[in-house]
Every structure is written in structure tokens, then in C-alpha cells.
Amino acid sequence: xxxxxxxxxxxxxTAPRESLLRDLGRLAVLLFGVEVVxxxxxALYYEPVPEAAYRSVGTITGTVTLGWLVRSLHxxxxxxxxxVVALFLARAFLLRSFLRPAxxxxxxxxxxxxxxxxxxxxxxxxxxxxQEAYWRTVITANLVSGIPLLGGxxxxxxxxxxxxxxxxxxxLFALHGLVFPWLAFGGLLLARRFRRQGGMP
Amino acid sequence: xxxxxxxxxTAEQREAVAAAVRAAGSAVLATDGILSIDPPLDEGQxxxxxxxxxxxxxxxxxxxxxxxxxxxxxxxxxxCFVLGxxxxxxxxxxxxxxxxxxxxxxPGDLQPFWPLLAWYGVVNxxxxxxxxxxxxLLGGLVLLGWPLIARPLAERRPRWxxxxxxxxxxxxxxxxxxxxxx
Numbered sequence: 535x536x537x538x539x540x541x542x543x544x545x546x547x548t549a550p551r552e553s554l555l556r557d558l559g560r561l562a563v564l565l566f567g568v569e570v571v572x573x574x575x576x577a578l579y580y581e582p583v584p585e586a587a588y589r590s591v592g593t594i595t596g597t598v599t600l601g602w603l604v605r606s607l608h609x610x611x612x613x614x615x616x617x618v619v620a621l622f623l624a625r626a627f628l629l630r631s632f633l634r635p636a637x638x639x640x641x642x643x644x645x646x647x648x649x650x651x652x653x654x655x656x657x658x659x660x661x662x663x664x665q666e667a668y669w670r671t672v673i674t675a676n677l678v679s680g681i682p683l684l685g686g687x688x689x690x691x692x693x694x695x696x697x698x699x700x701x702x703x704x705x706l707f708a709l710h711g712l713v714f715p716w717l718a719f720g721g722l723l724l725a726r727r728f729r730r731q732g733g734m735p
Numbered sequence: 736x737x738x739x740x741x742x743x744x745t746a747e748q749r750e751a752v753a754a755a756v757r758a759a760g761s762a763v764l765a766t767d768g769i770l771s772i773d774p775p776l777d778e779g780q781x782x783x784x785x786x787x788x789x790x791x792x793x794x795x796x797x798x799x800x801x802x803x804x805x806x807x808x809x810x811x812x813x814x815c816f817v818l819g820x821x822x823x824x825x826x827x828x829x830x831x832x833x834x835x836x837x838x839x840x841x842p843g844d845l846q847p848f849w850p851l852l853a854w855y856g857v858v859n860x861x862x863x864x865x866x867x868x869x870x871x872l873l874g875g876l877v878l879l880g881w882p883l884i885a886r887p888l889a890e891r892r893p894r895w896x897x898x899x900x901x902x903x904x905x906x907x908x909x910x911x912x913x914x915x916x917x
Contacts, residue, residue: 544804551806554813564814568821588835595832606825614821616850627900630889632882641882649875652850659848668836673847677854680868698838 558622559729562647563722565615569654570715572608580661582707584700587663612658616651623648640728647721650714657710663703671706672698736761736775738784740768741791748789755784849915853907856914 554560579598581590594601623644631637660671675698679689694701738756740749749765756763756772759780764771775795776784785793801809847855854871861867877884889896 544807545802551810554810554817561817564817568818584836588832591832595830602829603822603825606829607821609830610825610828611821624900624904627881628897630893630896633886633889638882642879645875645878648878655848655850662830662832663836664833665836665840665842666831666833668838669842669845670847673845673855674851677847677851677858677871680858681872682869684872685868 558618558625559725562615562618562622565611565618566718566722568611569608569615572604572611573711573715575604576608577711580707582661582704584663584703587661587703591662591664608658612651612655616648616655619644619648619651636728636731640725643721643724643728647718647725650718650721654710654714654718657706657714660703660706661710668698671702675702736772736781737794738770738772739791739794740770740789742768744768744789744791748787752784752787752790755787759784846914849911852914853910856910856917859914 551557554564576594579590579594579601581587591605594605596602598604623641626632626637626641626644632641656674660667675689675693678692679685681688690696692702692705693699694705738752740752749770753763753765753770756770756776759776761772761774761776764773776793781793784790846852857865857870858867885896885899888899
């Protein structure tokens with residue numbers, strides 16, 4: 535009974551859809567899903583305290599079974615997500631889909647998602663709290679603080695004080711693991727809505 | 736619902752079948768030997784129409800349309816391919832872990848992460864009178880407001896619009912590359 539109902543349901547004709555490999559919106563959703571899963575696994579072991587962060591990443595990389603692969607997968611997928619969002623925007627640019635009213639809203643959303651993907655990478659790359667991550671955070675904070683009007687405020691939010699410290703690490707972890715994922719989730723839901731309205735390329 | 740004609744069906748036979756379907760209250764769309772019928776005919780209407788000369792078959796659905804099973808298989812296959820590719824790249828380029836953070840020791844080769852490299856390059860190379868700190872703010876605003884700013888250009892001169900975009904991307908990549916190989 536259930537089997538035949540399932541077979542009938544699976545045999546339903548559907549509208550032809552573009553392949554996942556060509557549909558950058560769905561590809562971005564898939565990559566975001568990979569980020570959520572791998573990020574959640576990493577969060578089981580990660581400790582966002584300066585003294586423990588480096589050690590915990592070392593444990594993930596060296597001791598936890600396949601921890602190195604999960605960490606690398608999280609790292610690689612973050613970069614891939616940024617590239618996919620940038621390609622999505624490039625396609626909207628080339629197809630000039632922003633000339634339609636629905637496309638205009640979709641463009642603004644895609645630019646927002648691009649900035650969010652950059653912010654994800656920026657905050658995530660600081661979390662290992664190794665020498666590279668620490669000094670990269672210092673440079674980024676200095677670059678951001680130079681922006682007129684918003685820069686000082688943004689750098690303070692980013693650092694949690696006048697200089698990069700343990701508070702910075704806690705802030706970056708909170709932004710990376712709590713705030714940005716929800717923003718991205720909301721953005722992707724909105725993108726799905728725009729797509730149904732015909733705004734997304 | 737789909738109606739398929741026999742290969743030898745004449746134009747008159749096709750027209751008579753289409754008229755019979757319309758008379759049954761459904762709309763028809765004719766495409767190379769196939770008649771799409773919407774809404775589908777019920778059994779009482781379908782049997783006499785299927786018996787008309789020139790009709791090869793009357794099918795409940797378009798055999799060319801993908802089913803949910805087809806779509807699921809294709810999507811799962813593509814997702815597995817993407818995941819496999821990511822795992823392969825991740826396995827060949829594992830994320831590094833340098834020594835513990837030391838605020839007292841500044842490393843020699845300081846660089847921000849790659850999306851900010853172009854901006855860092857401009858900051859390092861631009862002459863003093865260039866307001867480099869304004870660039871990211873301006874860049875962000877231009878990108879956000881592009882649909883309004885570039886509307887006349889995109890509508891009247893699409894090739895110039897494309898060339899402008901390509902030039903901007905090339906400049907960004909060149910700056911980032913120069914900074915990365917510094």
C-alpha cells in the first residue's frame with residue numbers, strides 16, 4: 535500500500551529543472567548545507583578561548599577521527615561558496631537580469647550574500663588563533679577601521695575593543711557560528727522567494 | 736495528457752482529432768506529431784477520441800517530461816559529484832595550522848585573506864593623495880546600486896556594459912595577483 539503510493543508519487547511528472555551543476559542558487563544552498571554540517575561537527579570540539587582555541591583546533595586536526603578532513607572540507611567549502619555567489623552575481627550582470635524589477639531586488643540580495651560570504655570567511659579564518667590567523671585578523675581590523683564613517687564602529691564590533699584580543703575571538707566565533715548562519719539562512723529563503731517571482735537568473 | 740498521431744496521419748485527420756478534443760472541453764497544443772491536452776480527458780471522452788483515425792496513442796502524461804524519480808536521481812548524483820570534488824580538494828589541500836598566536840612577534844609575510852588582497856594592494860601602493868580608505872565603501876555602494884547606476888548603459892549599450900564588468904573583474908584579479916606574489 536505505502537510502496538505503491540510512494541511509487542505513484544515518485545512517478546509524478548515534474549517541470550524540467552536545470553542541473554544542479556548549472557543552477558548556482560541551488561549549488562549555493564548545497565554548499566551552505568555542507569558548511570552547516572561540518573561547522574556543527576567542528577563546534578563539538580572547538581573552544582573559543584585564546585588559550586584553548588589553538589589547542590582545540592590541534593586536537594581536531596591531529597586526534598579526532600577524520601577531524602582534519604572535516605576541518606579542511608569546511609575551509610574549502612567556505613571558499614567555494616564565495617566563488618559560487620560571485621559567479622551568480624556575474625551571471626546576473628551578464629544577463630542584465632537586474633533591469634527587471636524583481637531582478638533588482640534579487641541583485642541587492644545577491645550582493646548582500648556576497649558580503650556575507652566574505653564576512654563568513656573573514657571571521658572563520660581567525661578561529662584557529664594561530665600566528666597566521668591572529669595577524670590576518672589584525673590586518674583586516676586595520677583595513678576595516680580605515681573606512682570612513684562606518685569603519686571605526688565596524689572595527690570595534692569586529693575586535694570587541696581597541697585591539698585584537700581574546701574578546702575578538704569570542705566575538706568572531708559568535709558572529710561566525712550564530713549570527714551569520716541565520717542571516718544566510720534568511721537570505722537564502724528570500725532568494726527562493728525572489729526566484730519564484732522570476733527575479734533570480 | 737498527450738495524444739500521439741500515427742506517422743501517416745493526414746492534416747485533415749489531425750484537425751478532426753483536435754476539434755473532437757476541443758469539443759470535449761479541453762485546450763490543445765500541437766507540436767510535431769503530438770497533441771498536449773489540458774485538462775486531461777476523462778475515460779468516457781478519451782475512448783472515442785483514441786478510436787479516431789490517425790490516433791496512435793493517448794497517454795496519461797508526456798513521456799518526455801521527467802518524473803520526480805528522474806529529478807531526484809539527477810540532483811542526488813550531481814550533489815554527490817560536488818561533495819566528492821570538495822572532499823578530494825580538501826584531502827589534497829588540508830587546512831594549515833601555523834604556530835600559536837604570538838602578538839609580540841610580527842611575521843614577515845603579512846597578508847589578509849584573498850578576497851581582501853586587491854584592497855590591501857591598493858592601500859600599499861596608491862600614492863598618499865588617493866583616498867584609499869574610501870574605495871571599499873564606494874565599491875560596495877556602486878555594487879549595491881548597480882541596477883540604478885548602470886541602467887542606461889545596460890539598456891542602450893549592452894556590450895559596453897559587459898566590457899566594463901570584465902575590465903573591473905580583470906583589474907580586481909590583477910591587483911590581487913600582484914599582491915599575492917609580492
